[in-house]
Amino acid sequence: MQPFTTLTGTAAPLIRANVDTDLIIPKQFLTTLVRSGLGRHLFHELRYDPAGQELPDFLLNREPYRKATILLSGPNFGCGSSREHAPWALLDFGIRCVVAPSFADIFFNNCFSNGILPVSLPAESIAQLAAEEGPLTVDLSAQTVSGASCGFRFEIEPARKATLLEGMDEIKRSEANLADIEAYEARRRAEAPWLEVSQR
Incomplete structure (x- = not known):
């Protein structure tokens, strides 16, 4: 996972409430387990007509938002199903930060797991x-999030902040504590051998 330290870029203002995960990445694109390639389907129903042609009025189809790295939106962003493809699609498009008044819990957690x-x-x-x-x-x-004429401070849990700054997902954080995990397992085997499942 790529570390997140400081990001300067174009912010796309998709200011609407209750942007759900089906709008972020529709269900027909959930058949893949590969993260790359989903960016072209981000907000598919807003970006394309039924024939698959770009809708020129949608902001992500216009400059400078085609290369947006920050998304501004309304409350309850990421509501709906728990699909992890939603942050995958945002990240593959190039979005590293979403700013909204509130987020759905599962989407919020998935963001940190994917470097957003x-x-x-x-x-x-x-x-x-x-x-x-x-x-x-x-x-x-x-x-902080700031522009030329304004700036605002945001709150974040220290553990989540460290996860992004270090670029360590949950697996990497577990691997960083491998010595402690192995020591615990050895102690548990010695103290309670009857808990061990027979390998025979």
């Missing part, structure tokens, strides 16, 4: 960020 920073800010602050003409900067160490 979900930032909770009041709607009024997001509106000010959306009005910025230039790029935004997200500084995870300082816990």
Whole structure:
């Protein structure tokens, strides 16, 4: 997982409430277990007509938002099903940070597992960020999102912050504690050998 430290880039203002995971990545694209390639289907129903042609009025089909790395949105972002393909599609498109007033719990957790920073800010602050003409900067160490004329601090749990700064998913964090895990397993075998499953 790529570490997240400081991100400066274009912010796409998709300011709408209850953006669900089926809107982020529709169900017909969930047959793959490969993370790459899902970005072209991000917000598929908003980006394309029934014939698969781009809808020119949708913001991700316009410059400079084609290369957006930050997404600004409304409350309850990521609601709906628990599909992990939703953060995969965002990340494959290039989105590393989503800023919204609130997030669905499972989507919120999936973001951290995939290297995306979900930032909770009041709607009024997001509106000010959306009005910025230039790029935004997200500084995870300082816990700030800022533009040329405004800036806001966000809260994040220390453990989640460390996960992104270090670029360590749950598996990598477990592997970092492998010595402690092995020591525990050895002690447990010595103290309670009857718990061991026979290998014969």
